[in-house]
Amino acid sequence: MTRRPQHVAIVVANLPAERDRRVIRESLSLEARGYEVTIIAPRGDRTLRTLPGSRNVRLRPYPMLLYGSGVVTFAVEFVWSFVCVAVRLAGEVLRGRAQAVQVCNPPDVYWPLALVLRLLRRPWVFDHHDLCPEILATRGGGPPGLAYRALVLFEWLTLRTASAVVATNESFRDNALRRGVPSARVTVVRNGPAADEIGPASPRAGNRHRIVYLGVLGPQDHVEGAVLAAGALTRLRGRTDWSMTIAGDGESMPALTKLVAEHGLGDVVEFAGWLDGPAVDDLLRTATVAIQPDLPTRMNDLSTMAKTVEYLGRGVPVVAADLTETRRTAGDAAVYVPTGDPAEFAAALHALMDDPAQRAEMSACGRQRFTDRLAWEHQATAYLAVWDRLLGSPAGRRRVLFQRRQSISKSSEIHSRRRPE
Template identity: 70%
Template sequence: MPSARPQVTILVANLPAERDRRVIRECLSLEANGFDVTVIAPRGDPKLKILPNSRGTRLKPYPVKVYGSGVLTFAFEFAWSFLCVAFRLLGEIFAGRAHAVQVCNPPDIYWPLALLFRAIGRPWVFDHHDLCPEVYATRSGTPVGAVYNTLVAFEWLTLRTATAVFATNESYRSNALARGVKPEKVTVVRNGPSASEIRPGEPEPSPGEHTIVYLGVLGPQDNVEGAVLAADELTRLRPRNDWRMVIAGDGESLPALTKLAADRGLGSVVEFTGWLEGPAIDALLRKATVAIQPDLPTRMNNLSTMAKTVEYLGRGVPVVAADLIETRRSAAEAAVYVEHGTAHEYAAAIDALLDDPAARGRMREAGLARFAQELSWEHQSRGYIEVWSRLLAKRLRRSTAANG
């Protein structure tokens, strides 16, 4: 029998639930504030039925038949995802759950379900993770044409059919307003870890060498190749036994990146760890001297907040990044900015920082202050929960009354 607590169903299409750190934080915040949660997402660990470290967030995974790498395979992947999500969501409704839905993109294809769900009088909330038209333009180099225009139309429909929208930064909020969403329907909820995920205390640098870290997804649009090439440039600026670069993450570019590092003879200075979970991320960043955000100055990157950057700031790790609008809004004085995002620029900036402990100290304090005062999940979750408490106010009151 379903619980008396209001129940939120979260839909995710591009990651297993246990790998999506934003969704994990959202689930834990909902649980802590009187909601029950179910997540429908691609299957990851087949043994998981409950989200790790949660009170009882239910996982309803679906199998992934193929991952897209071109227009046709992406179309098949998205169609399969739509059918699987729709089937499981109907099951949640018939089971007496799914009092409201949060859909996370990419892709922006679930607006037909939004129309049906809102027709039965239940809230449908869009959590805007990525600008899908800009992701396509970055990956394909084609910011025009039928596919791009279709993605713009799907984004418009996704935004306009939602009861409320969570935007990950001010640029995404402006994008929603430009698509015709009313300002009162859009709430900015940034990405970033909670203070509880970060072990207190001073950093623990690796003895005898500096550690340069990249943390995040390894996809074509992330330009992690730029980090590897920066390491290659750095070998000509300082001794190899003085530093190492650790690339932590997984994604479709991993085989090409490991080959690039091998071809450049960087095996002694570039390490690939694969995907890391929370405690391992914290341990790695506590050892880091400098972190790199190698994203190129594209429209998508200018308007996007990189989750990895807030992870860096939360541990006081100085950042080297291209000069991007939202990166400056996040990092402010905790980063060194390069103009074009070339490997030479990144290497030169890293080299200078490694030789300047005073600058690193100032950047560390600036990053920690930005995190403590604005960027941590504790700050972001307030607006997130306020929206849900408003949308499901009647069910929350009934739940409170039923529990005495």
Template identity: 70%
Template sequence: MAKTRPHVAILVANLPAERDRRVIRECLSLEANGYDVTVIAPRGDPSLKILPNSRNTRLKPYPVKVYGSGVVTFAVEFAWSFICIAFRLLGEILAGRAHAVQVCNPPDAYWPLAILFRALGRPWVFDHHDLCPEVYATRSGTPNGLVFGTLVAFEWLTLRTATAVFATNESYRSNALGRGVKPEKITVVRNGPSASEIKPAPPQAGPQDEHTIVYLGVLGPQDNVEGAVLAAEELIRLRPRPDWRMVIAGDGETLPALTKLVAERGLGNVVEFTGWLEGPAIDELLRKATVAIQPDLPTRMNNLSTMAKTVEYLGRGVPVVAADLIETRRSAGEAAVYVEHGTPHEYATALAALLDDPAERQRMREVGLARFAHELSWEHQSRGYIEVWNRLLAKRLRRAKASAS
């Protein structure tokens, strides 16, 4: 690596770098615009030293000894991650790298490092992936007031100690403003694939021998993938002729419970699990999909969050059936059919109607593709993302260009 190039260290605590698609896109955008990058994240594939498909983004993984499933184990897991990340970040600084840091949540626990790093006169940028207090409230059912209040305080500290904030949508921007962050410090950078990741697919307006209903994403308690499975059970009653199947693509802590549910309900002939898929396999699956299901329930967290899977669907022109959520409407517009309460029967009824209406599916397909091309693709998001870094590291960029000339 040329020492003259500005260097950004990206910190991730909840996923291996090679599985975080947003971080991958951010790294590739930084590389394309004259930056060197190191990602400090949990260890995934032990053979990887460089981020796949990147030029030279270095991976500095750390081992994860504990995986959280409750408040105490989550605290232990993230305390361990904090120590590992701090140690590796110190190594980057001593090696003359880490001219700036981008930290991605969850958790909102790295604000002490932000204070120390900014004391060195270097930018610390917060990439706001999740509303951690709302995630906790959704997962716990009856949140403990002390724990929830602590998470709110940590979110406030994380936002306020950052040099700049990347918000994934307008609701996250409003949240940051409500925490006292100045408007000029916040840039909206939405989730979504780049156009280069997607191969064009022929229209699917005519009759099909078999329809494919897709769920793509994480299989966690807050994702309500159980609702998609139960919607498949309801759809059998509404549409008993076996001309469709539901493909659930993803991985997460509820996968064992979901596979058990499918077996108990006798749905193995219509519901299949693919496990975690990488980019090309995702593209192949979604290009063949008839319709997508987004079974997230209308909770506060889901109302305010942009689901990455929504933009993945729209980028391939796949019509979406989803609960009526604020940010889902902002993303999908008329490319989705919205149900009020998110019950399995509502989802099944909407799916059955779309499977019987190829003209409506084609209309929704065209709307989704247009929204992706003109607003939602990563090409549109990366411009604002890079503008922030160019401003924060302007002096280092000028020195790098002068050195190269």
């Protein structure tokens, strides 16, 4: 008798499923392995019933009333998300699905549901995307208060109630160990594209250099530092042989467009908006250098920026502030500035644009690091091993299969409204 495949429900709270490229890759890998998958997430495209590019990854969306920008609105957003997720997850359980659940943060509020599922003897996996207490500290700018301590408690409860924790890097793994999670229950699964998502290298057209920023435009991302670096660069080398493309969207977009206008940078700085997979690939394969303007805060020091791996996969040299996890990811494929001051970024960009030999060495290093350890193919092996250990290898599927590039590309837009990790 054929055994019915195990069913995994994935909970995403901070953006629609079709926009979260990490969840897309996880879902397609689970499906290819033989698991059935349902994603519970905020509603995006109202016409979607299944995840684009999948055979039958079901979507169970819920409406979002508002997106938080302060402590009170964040709290209201999280309460609403909790209620919507609880109702839909209960429906999945009652229908005989959701033999296991994966929850992706932010927020860290679903631990009560973890307790219920654990009582029902169903595995609960925490996919740790963001350090929520550190995000609050970065956005708030003040000393830790009651809200910060509450988030630390919620993080502890979320980690301790999980059957397994999937961490996006070694710093997140160390954080889980400090919270008391046994090391055997923590697995590192990094962010990054699959090799099939990356097209062949494209020669740069003409003599004009392109500097690229790719990602979220939020307060914690300090994209204004990239704009101010562009201003400093005009004073170092003029405006004739380079431009900067900022690809992404977020709550800082109005302030950034105003900043560009105020500094008279409209001729060298352009905004590309959200890009889907193929457009991201096209942009990065023609870039001279990428900028990562994140400041050296505790959150940034411990986080792996998804954009970094996107850059390395296309062999784009990176200029970034000197951060622990950025060094662990990029190695010699990046030039590191001490403080993240715009003048430091401008000087490093100026030097790289005038040094094709160094750019070639950095490009080769980035591609090698991507091929050897960062590509999704490597991460999927560790990720699927977690599920095979918790649920047993699915019926009829023993090998890890990967969807073609088109499956991911046409279903996704790069990065989340907040920093995906």
